[in-house]
Amino acid sequence: MRHTISLLVEDEYGMLPRIAGLFSARGYSIDTLCVGPTLEEGISRMTLTTHGNDKIIEQIIKQLRKLVKVIKVTDLTERAHVEREMVMLTVNAEMGAHRQEVFNLVEIFRAKIVDVSPDSFIVEMTGNAEKVQAFIELLKPIGIREMVRTGTVAMTRVAATRQQPKGNEETFSQLTLNEKV
Amino acid sequence: MRGARILVEALRCEGVEHIFGYPGGAVLHVYDEINRHEDRIKHYLVRHEQGALFAAAGYAQATGKTGVALVTSGPGGTNAVTGIANAFMDSIPVVVFTGQVPTHLIGNDAFQEADLTGITRSCTKHNYLVKHVEELAPTIKEAFYVASSGRPGPVLIDMPKDMTAQEAEFRYPETINMRSYKPTLQGHPGQVRRAVELMLRARRPVLYVGGGAIAAGAHEEVRRLAEKLNLPTTCTLMGLGTFPASHPLSLGMLGMHGGYWTNMAVDNSDLLISIGARFDDRVTGKLDQFARGAQIIHVDIDPSCISKNVKADVPVVGDARVVVQQMLAEVERQLDAGERIADRTAWFEQIQEWKRQHPFFCHDEGEVIKPQRVIEELHRLTGGRAIVSADVGQHQMWTAQLYGFENPRQWLNSGGLGAMGYGFPAAMGAAVARPGEQVVAVVGDGGFQMSFNELATIVEYDIPVKILIINNGYLGMVRQWQEQFYARNYSHSNIQVAPDFVKLAEAYGVRALRATQASEVSRVLAEGLEARGPVLMEMQVNREENVFPIVPAGAALKEMILG
Ligand SMILES: Cc1ncc(C[n+]2csc(CCOP(=O)(O)OP(=O)(O)O)c2C)c(N)n1
Ligand SMILES: [Mg+2]
Numbered sequence: 001m002r003h004t005i006s007l008l009v010e011d012e013y014g015m016l017p018r019i020a021g022l023f024s025a026r027g028y029s030i031d032t033l034c035v036g037p038t039l040e041e042g043i044s045r046m047t048l049t050t051h052g053n054d055k056i057i058e059q060i061i062k063q064l065r066k067l068v069k070v071i072k073v074t075d076l077t078e079r080a081h082v083e084r085e086m087v088m089l090t091v092n093a094e095m096g097a098h099r100q101e102v103f104n105l106v107e108i109f110r111a112k113i114v115d116v117s118p119d120s121f122i123v124e125m126t127g128n129a130e131k132v133q134a135f136i137e138l139l140k141p142i143g144i145r146e147m148v149r150t151g152t153v154a155m156t157r158v159a160a161t162r163q164q165p166k167g168n169e170e171t172f173s174q175l176t177l178n179e180k181v
Numbered sequence: 182m183r184g185a186r187i188l189v190e191a192l193r194c195e196g197v198e199h200i201f202g203y204p205g206g207a208v209l210h211v212y213d214e215i216n217r218h219e220d221r222i223k224h225y226l227v228r229h230e231q232g233a234l235f236a237a238a239g240y241a242q243a244t245g246k247t248g249v250a251l252v253t254s255g256p257g258g259t260n261a262v263t264g265i266a267n268a269f270m271d272s273i274p275v276v277v278f279t280g281q282v283p284t285h286l287i288g289n290d291a292f293q294e295a296d297l298t299g300i301t302r303s304c305t306k307h308n309y310l311v312k313h314v315e316e317l318a319p320t321i322k323e324a325f326y327v328a329s330s331g332r333p334g335p336v337l338i339d340m341p342k343d344m345t346a347q348e349a350e351f352r353y354p355e356t357i358n359m360r361s362y363k364p365t366l367q368g369h370p371g372q373v374r375r376a377v378e379l380m381l382r383a384r385r386p387v388l389y390v391g392g393g394a395i396a397a398g399a400h401e402e403v404r405r406l407a408e409k410l411n412l413p414t415t416c417t418l419m420g421l422g423t424f425p426a427s428h429p430l431s432l433g434m435l436g437m438h439g440g441y442w443t444n445m446a447v448d449n450s451d452l453l454i455s456i457g458a459r460f461d462d463r464v465t466g467k468l469d470q471f472a473r474g475a476q477i478i479h480v481d482i483d484p485s486c487i488s489k490n491v492k493a494d495v496p497v498v499g500d501a502r503v504v505v506q507q508m509l510a511e512v513e514r515q516l517d518a519g520e521r522i523a524d525r526t527a528w529f530e531q532i533q534e535w536k537r538q539h540p541f542f543c544h545d546e547g548e549v550i551k552p553q554r555v556i557e558e559l560h561r562l563t564g565g566r567a568i569v570s571a572d573v574g575q576h577q578m579w580t581a582q583l584y585g586f587e588n589p590r591q592w593l594n595s596g597g598l599g600a601m602g603y604g605f606p607a608a609m610g611a612a613v614a615r616p617g618e619q620v621v622a623v624v625g626d627g628g629f630q631m632s633f634n635e636l637a638t639i640v641e642y643d644i645p646v647k648i649l650i651i652n653n654g655y656l657g658m659v660r661q662w663q664e665q666f667y668a669r670n671y672s673h674s675n676i677q678v679a680p681d682f683v684k685l686a687e688a689y690g691v692r693a694l695r696a697t698q699a700s701e702v703s704r705v706l707a708e709g710l711e712a713r714g715p716v717l718m719e720m721q722v723n724r725e726e727n728v729f730p731i732v733p734a735g736a737a738l739k740e741m742i743l744g
Contacts, residue, residue, distance in 0.1 A: 010361055012308060014298060025303045055488075062485035068307040068327055071361040 002031070003057050004154045007046040010069040011048065018067055019046060028052060032151025044073065048155045049129075052163075086126045086150045087136065088114075092143030093121045101142060109135045110112045120145065128152075130146055141144040182259040184314045184345040184351045185210035188278065189218050191321040194353045199240065200612050201233040201654055202337065206293060207280025210345040215251075219278055225613065228634035230257050232606040234264020235632070239607030240614040242593045243568055247274040248610065252278040255293030258339075259300065262601055265335050266304040270597025271419060271512045272396060276324050276334035279304075279342040284535025297339045298705040306334030322354045331364030332483040333396055364482060368499035368507050376454070376478045376495045377511040380410050381520050383452035383476075384569035385528045388412040389435065392419030392596070393457020393481060394515040395589040397443050400424070403456060411525055413532060415443050418460050419596040422586035426563075432532070436464040437732045438578040442535035444730070444738040447472055448643045449531075454478045457501040460490040461597070472735030480504045486639050539730070539743050541582055548698040552576060552651050552722040555702055556583040559621065559649065567619040568611050570594065572604030572628030576651035578625045578728045595619050602631030608646045610640055619647070619710065622648070626652040627676055636689040639715045645711055648691075650682055653724045659728050665742070688715035693717040 009015050016035065023030050031049045038045050050060060057075070064073045076083075093099045102121060106113055111125035124136050129152060136147065171181070184192070188211055192200070202224055204212045214233040215224050222355040227233040230252045237248030248268075253263050268275045282291040298308045307327050309320050320338055328336040380386060386406050394400060400423045407414045407430050414424045424431055432443040447453065453475040458464070460479075465471040468490060479486075479493035480501055487496045497504055502704040517520075544554040556579050559567070565585050570593040572576040577594055586592045593611060595603035608622035625634075629650055639646050651657075659674040686693035692712060702720065709718040729744030 016300070017299065018302060021302050025549070036488050059485060059489060066483065066485050068359075 001053070001057075001077075002049060002051045003075055004047065004049050004081070005061065005064070005084060005151055006074045006076055006154060007048070007064060007070055008072040009044050009046060009072055010071065011037070011042050011044040011068055015044065015069060016158050018069070019064070020173075022063055022067065023050070023060075026059070026063065028056060034153050035153040047084070047151065049152050057066075074156070076154050076156060079152050079161065082157060083128045083152050083154040085129055085132050085152050086124065087132050088148045089123045089139060090120055090145040091139050092119065094119045094147065098142055102139070103137055105135065111135065182315050182351055183193060183348050184340070185214045187314070187317050187349065187351050188321065188496065190351050191318050191353055193248070194220055194431045195321070195325050197222055199223050200251055201227050201236040201240075201251040201610065203227055203233055203253065205257050205258060205280060207254035207342045207581075208251060208257075208278075208340075208345070211251065211278070211280070211340075214328050224251075227606070227639060228348040228637050229632075231258035231264050231602060231633045232609075232632060232638070233711070234261050234275065234277065234714060235603050235606035236610030236613070237275045237277075237604075238264065238271070239593050239610030240267050241275055241569055241610075242250050242271075243590050243611035244614045245396075245590065246614070247276055247325055247665075249276050251278045252280070252414035253293070254282055254297070255295045255633045258295055258297040259671045262300060262304065263598075263602075265301055267283070267595050267598040267600045267603060269304045269306065270333035271332050272336065272596065274329040275335040276321075276328050276336045277335060280603060281310070281339045283343040284341045285343075287341065289651065297337065301337050303355050304335070305337050306332075306338040308339065310339045311341065312345045314344050314349040317344060317349070318351060318353050318522065320358055326357045327362065330550070331362075332393070335336075352628060361442055364500075365498050366482075366500040366503045368480065368497040370507070372495055373496045373504065373507045374513050375514055376497060378507055379402045379452055379476055379478060379495065380412070380454060380497060380508075381512070381515060382523050384523050384525060385450045386410075386412050386452040386454065386525070387432070387446050387450040388414040388484050389417070389453055389458055390414060390420045390453045391417040391458025392425045394420055394501045395424045395457075397457060397482070398505075399456065399502035399505050400589045402505035402509065403500055404428070405509055406512075408480070409509065410522060412454065412612065413446060415439070415447065415462055415636030417439065417461070417596075418581055418594065420592060421581060421592045425587045426585035434581055436461075436686050437466070437572050438582060438730065439740065440541065440582070441539035441730050442532055444732070444741055445535045446532050448739045450475045452476050452478070454480075456480045456505065458530070459660065462490070465490060465738070466583045466732045466740070467735060470739075479523075491540075497557045510589065511742045542652065542729070542744065543630060545699070546723070548700060549683065550696060550702055551584055551721045552579050552720070552726055554651070554699070555651065555706070555722065556580050556623070556718050558706055559623070560584050560703055562703075562710055563619055563621070567621045568593070568608075568615060570604050570608035570611060570620070570622045572622070572624040573601045574625040574626045574628060574656070575653070575661060575726070575728050576623055576657070577604075578650075578658075579656065590603075601628040603629060605632045605646070606635050608648075609644050610636055612646050613642075620645070621649055623649045623651065625657060626654065626679055626682070627649055629657045629682070630676075630679065633685065636686065636691055636715075640690050642724070643714055645714050648686075648715070649706075649709075650717065652682065652721050652725065654679070655724060655736075657726075658723070658728070661731075664725070664727070665731070666733065682719045684719060691715050691717055694721070694723070695719040697721045
């Protein structure tokens with residue numbers, strides 16, 4: 001199953017290879033990865049998506065938490081959260097029917113045309129991974145010349161952060177996951 | 182003061198008394214300070230950087246103190262990597278200082294440049310590259326804290342040469358607070374309660390104790406728990422000595438070369454209580470066949486060890502000592518509340534029966550020296566009290582099976598990495614750490630040839646290590662596998678072409694003795710062990726002796742071959 005994991009890490013030399021190296025050394029895969037600053041100086045946020053069975057995901061989270069300079073690891077998958085990716089596409093848009101078709105899709109998907117030439121547009125679109133994929137599929141018949149796609153960024157919904165954990169007895173994963181070495 | 186001096190002062194603040202190292206261009210500023218301050222920090226010049234790391238590991242394993250090594254950039258660092266990986270696998274607190282080319286040359290393929298933080302990222306608990314001389318002291322403080330707390334491990338500090346030359350004010354932080362690193366010590370009370378309930382009720386329990394219990398200093402508590410609850414107790418290869426081998430509840434070692442009765446007990450248990458052990462594949466054998474009827478309690482300070490291999494029914498994250506103390510208190514509470522310990526008479530009888538059926542054995546053959554007898558004799562002559570450091574191979578397993586360790590930090594070996602060449606330098610580190618105690622390196626003829634350069638070191642500093650070579654003229658463990666699993670095709674495992682070990686030792690100025698016949702073993706051992714200073718004792722043993730039992734790789738525990 002696909003999981004979206006959000007990390008807060010110390011903004012230090014070599015953090016990215018530490019994270020990436022953990023995945024490669026243990027044979028896990030990173031599907032997408034986004035890194036950026038946070039409001040607090042000295043802390044970076046990494047959002048990564050990966051896949052695997054429950055056991056693998058549990059190990060990934062525990063191993064990430066074990067890294068000495070990782071401050072917080074959250075698996076957003078089971079919480080209410082919002083995910084976004086961005087894609088930029090250079091698409092064929094010759095005068096005539098195709099040009100109009102691209103306009104229509106841009107309108108429907110609430111995308112944006114950010115560059116225009118006589119026979120092509122650069123289109124920018126954000127959405128969750130499925131929506132981005134759907135947009136790409138619809139543009140394919142018209143002709144995509146080039147595509148650049150970011151990884152996923154994600155944020156917990158405000159309502160979810162206010163929720164209390166269910167029940168008194170902590171679950172197994174909470175017990176062993178909420179700790180660091 | 183300059184960075185090099187800051188390093189020395191920081192080591193003093195950490196209470197470091199001994200370091201093992203090897204100089205080179207990138208650490209010359211440091212060495213310029215080292216011999217000026219040797220009244221308080223003694224430096225041992227090893228003869229290979231790998232030896233420095235193994236010595237630092239042996240030092241740490243024999244005491245619980247953090248071992249310290251200092252090597253130069255490039256080849257100095259790469260030579261140290263095996264020793265760092267060893268410390269990582271066996272959770273040994275070690276701080277390694279490596280030189281690095283000056284900051285402005287980093288990335289230039291400069292002379293003796295190697296990306297040491299990159300190379301060691303996956304075999305250190307953490308590593309640092311010092312970029313400003315002001316960071317040096319706080320980095321050292323953090324490194325010692327990280328290396329020795331939580332699940333211990335090696336931490337590397339890479340120091341560009343200019344960082345040791347530049348000046349800064351020396352201020353050593355008194356406290357440390359890392360928002361990203363806070364080991365959990367206390368076990369979850371609800372889990373502790375559940376664990377104790379299971380321990381009281383179990384009819385066929387086994388307590389399974391690993392190196393984590395030694396790291397936590399939990400041996401007293403573990404013994405009290407076993408005695409209080411009447412739990413048969415087995416130690417892993419790394420955990421030997423945590424529970425006294427002579428104790429009536431002791432089952433000895435489990436796993437690939439564990440006792441038949443031990444593995445049968447684990448296999449048939451209804452409750453397995455793991456304290457600071459990690460269900461390594463050498464312990465479990467085939468995973469889906471492992472202790473199938475048992476519920477699992479797993480106490481570990483490293484959450485990632487829990488349910489990694491075997492799913493835990495009661496996971497407890499915490500320090501082994503703290504958690505077992507909590508358990509002892511909980512046992513009292515439950516007993517006071519009227520709970521009773523289940524009757525285990527039948528279980529103990531069954532275990533005794535297994536032990537009667539297949540004890541460890543050794544068939545004597547006249548004057549042929551049997552390696553097992555050498556270890557038994559070593560035990561007898563040292564009263565079971567020596568610090569014993571083994572290399573890797575058959576001799577390691579015979580020592581683990583037969584020496585009978587009574588105390589923690591008495592048994593040193595390379596368990597996780599299984600690095601040949603460890604035994605002798607680690608013994609050297611242990612002897613430095615615990616002067617006045619008998620330290621014996623039990624090594625194979627193969628592994629000793631990966632580390633005998635340190636003979637010069639023990640002579641130079643008069644480190645009284647007793648080296649016991651179990652010489653079978655083979656890479657014995659490899660030969661055994663070839664005999665048993667490769668139709669006796671002894672491909673490249675015969676190492677009869679070897680130096681005369683007695684002459685070799687003598688060439689270094691080390692006293693040496695040899696036994697070629699069974700009747701000479703006691704005399705040679707007694708003479709060697711009693712002599713002052715370093716001694717090498719060579720035992721020319723039966724060449725094709727095998728270690729039994731053996732669980733073939735990938736087989737279930739109960740499929741062990743008994744011999
Ligand atoms: C550095 C290293 N290389 C290879 C091995 C694989 N290996 C494991 S045991 C062994 C044989 C060791 O021979 P020896 O030191 O003579 O000990 P013996 O088994 O004969 O007692 C070998 C080659 C290893 N563990 N470490
Ligand atoms: Mg040998």
